[in-house]
Every structure is written in C-alpha cells, then in structure tokens.
Amino acid sequence: MKKRLVLFIPLILFLVMGVFLYKGLFLNPQQLDSALEGKPVPAFQLQKLEDANEIITNDSIKGQVSLLNVWATWCPSCKYEHPYLMRLARQNILPIYGINYRDERAMAIRELSREGDPYTKNIFDHDGRLGLDLGVYGAPESYLVDHNGIIRFRYAGPIDMRVWNETLYPMIQELQAQAKAEGAS
Amino acid sequence: MKTLVGFITAILLSFSLVGAAMATPVDTYEFKSVDNQKRALELAHSLRCPQCQNQNLIDSNSPVAQDLRLEVYQMVDAGKGDEEIIEFMTSRYGEFVLYKPRMEAKTYILWLGPIALLLVGLVIGFIFVRQQRISNAVDQEISAEEQAELDRLLKRDDK
Numbered sequence: 422m423k424k425r426l427v428l429f430i431p432l433i434l435f436l437v438m439g440v441f442l443y444k445g446l447f448l449n450p451q452q453l454d455s456a457l458e459g460k461p462v463p464a465f466q467l468q469k470l471e472d473a474n475e476i477i478t479n480d481s482i483k484g485q486v487s488l489l490n491v492w493a494t495w496c497p498s499c500k501y502e503h504p505y506l507m508r509l510a511r512q513n514i515l516p517i518y519g520i521n522y523r524d525e526r527a528m529a530i531r532e533l534s535r536e537g538d539p540y541t542k543n544i545f546d547h548d549g550r551l552g553l554d555l556g557v558y559g560a561p562e563s564y565l566v567d568h569n570g571i572i573r574f575r576y577a578g579p580i581d582m583r584v585w586n587e588t589l590y591p592m593i594q595e596l597q598a599q600a601k602a603e604g605a606s
Numbered sequence: 607m608k609t610l611v612g613f614i615t616a617i618l619l620s621f622s623l624v625g626a627a628m629a630t631p632v633d634t635y636e637f638k639s640v641d642n643q644k645r646a647l648e649l650a651h652s653l654r655c656p657q658c659q660n661q662n663l664i665d666s667n668s669p670v671a672q673d674l675r676l677e678v679y680q681m682v683d684a685g686k687g688d689e690e691i692i693e694f695m696t697s698r699y700g701e702f703v704l705y706k707p708r709m710e711a712k713t714y715i716l717w718l719g720p721i722a723l724l725l726v727g728l729v730i731g732f733i734f735v736r737q738q739r740i741s742n743a744v745d746q747e748i749s750a751e752e753q754a755e756l757d758r759l760l761k762r763d764d765k
Binding site for chain 2: 455457
C-alpha cells in the first residue's frame with residue numbers, strides 16, 4: 422500500500438503546480454509592483470511648472486502624507502482622471518503634487534488654467550528624469566508618500582471613485598493616523 | 607517574373623525607407639568604442655521594456671524603452687559595469703525587467719523546479735522498474751501444482 426502512495430506523487434505535484442498556474446491567470450500583468458515601495462522619494466531638484474525660478478526638491482514634499490500624481494497633456498487617461506482629482510482637491514484630504522512628465526510647459530499651464538488645477542504644487546519634469554527614477558512606465562501613475570517622504574504605494578492608471586474608495590483612501594487614513602501618532606502635522 | 611522581382615524590391619525598399627524615417631536619436635547614438643556598443647546592445651537585449659512587457663529595450667519603440675535604452679548606452683560609455691546597470695534598472699522597475707530572473711528565495715521554484723521534477727520522475731521510474739523486476743522473479747517460481755496444470759493445458763493444446 423505504501424508503494425502505491427509513491428505513484429501519487431506526480432499527481433500531487435501536478436495539482437500543486439496547477440493551483441499556482443491557475444492563480445497566475447488572474448494576475449493583472451499591467452499592475453506591476455513598484456520597486457520603490459518602502460523607499461524614500463528619489464532626490465530631485467526641479468522647477469515649479471508655473472514658475473521656473475522656484476525650485477522644488479524632495480524635501481519640499483515631506484512632513485505630510487501626500488499624493489504624487491504623474492500627468493501630461495499628451496496622456497488621454499490623465500484627462501479622464503482629471504475631474505476626479507479636482508473633486509479630491511476640493512475635499513482637501515491631502516496635498517496632491519503634480520509631476521508634469523515629459524511635457525511642454527506652456528501647454529501644461531494652458532491645460533490647467535482651462536480645466537482647473539487640482540495640484541498643491543506642480544513639479545516640471547521636462548526630461549522625465551524624475552519619472553525614470555520613480556520607475557514610471559506610463560501616465561497617469563500615482564504615488565502615495567508618507568510624512569517621512571517614504572513611498573508607500575504606487576498606483577498605475579487613472580484614479581477614479583472605485584480606486585479611491587477601495588484602495589487609496591483606506592491607506593491614506595491609516596498613514597495619516599500614523600503621522601498623527603508620530604506627532605507630525 | 608521581372609515585374610514580380612521589381613515589385614518585391616520596391617516593397618523592401620519602402621520598408622527600409624520607413625525604418626530610416628523612424629530612426630530616433632537613441633538609435634543614432636555614437637558609442638565611444640565598438641566593444642562598448644556590443645556590450646550595451648547585449649545588455650539592452652536582456653532587459654524587458656516595462657511598458658510593452660513582451661519586448662526588450664531594443665525592440666520596443668515606446669518612449670520609456672527609448673529613455674531606458676539611452677540610459678543603458680550612456681552608462682556603458684561612462685564605464686559602468688553590467689551589475690551596476692542592472693541594479694539601476696531593477697531598483698526602479700523591479701526584478702520584472704530581467705528576462706533571466708535572479709536566483710533567490712522567490713525564484714527557486716523557477717530555477718530548481720524542473721530539476722526537482724526530473725529527479726522525482728527518475729526516482730519513481732527507478733522504483734517502478736525495480737518492482738516489476740522483483741515481481742517477475744517471483745512469478746518465475748511456480749509451484750508443482752501449477753506446473754502440472756500447465757503441462758495438462760499444453761498437452762491438450764498438442765492434441
């Protein structure tokens with residue numbers, strides 16, 4: 422009888438592999454894990470979109486839980502996302518920093534004055550260097566940053582009500598509670 | 607026949623023209639040396655484009671792939687080692703960009719799985735064959751009664 426059991430080993434192995442492969446069918450290949458989660462926002466020194474004389478650095482965005490939103494005028498999904506960002510901005514939950522990614526300054530400013538500006542500050546990443554350091558592979562992408570300037574979560578794709586309610590907002594509440602507990606603003 | 611050849615030549619020519627028109631600054635990048643070029647191209651071939659996913663950095667025309675390709679070229683020309691460049695890529699885009707995954711805890715199943723399966727198969731095959739041989743050996747010893755029965759059957763067959 423014991424020897425018979427040996428014959429079932431391949432079947433068991435097959436089933437185990439089958440379970441793994443079956444799970445793989447439901448992974449979204451577009452949703453890559455960010456290599457930067459748990460790491461600080463990469464160091465940068467870039468001009469403000471509206472004012473070339475003002476320099477924004479990675480230290481400027483510390484101190485508060487914030488959302489970095491990579492956007493551009495050439496990106497259709499960013500246009501889709503924009504009204505929802507406007508709504509979030511009005512609710513004043515957290516500062517939203519825009520990273521204007523590989524874009525033309527004049528076009529970006531015109532777009533914001535026409536459609537509304539949901540951003541606390543806009544970082545002008547003309548060469549896409551900050552995007553490269555962040556591991557951006559498309560736009561829009563959003564990065565949730567805690568009060569210490571550590572990236573906690575990356576979401577690739579447009580933010581809408583579902584993403585916000587199911588994923589981002591619970592994490593933001595948690596991070597804000599942590600920030601409060603540690604005595605930050 | 608002549609028109610066919612002419613037609614094909616025209617098509618091929620048009621392709622090459624399209625190719626020339628689509629050339630980007632990245633593709634006209636001038637390396638400091640031929641060795642650098644060879645190494646950079648090999649590296650870029652072994653890295654996956656994070657946007658298009660089924661293409662490597664050379665094959666892909668997406669802006670991200672172009673940026674990363676240029677980055678690889680410049681790093682090679684700056685004298686950086688393969689390890690350093692791969693580290694640069696994986697620290698931004700994750701292990702995903704490597705076509706050949708690293709050997710580490712979560713990829714053991716990829717690297718060692720096939721070998722483990724082969725070993726299990728060999729062991730089972732070995733046990734199976736051995737069992738067969740043993741049972742054959744047992745079967746060869748037949749009792750006197752069985753022998754008598756066998757003789758009777760064989761004799762009847764002779765008739």
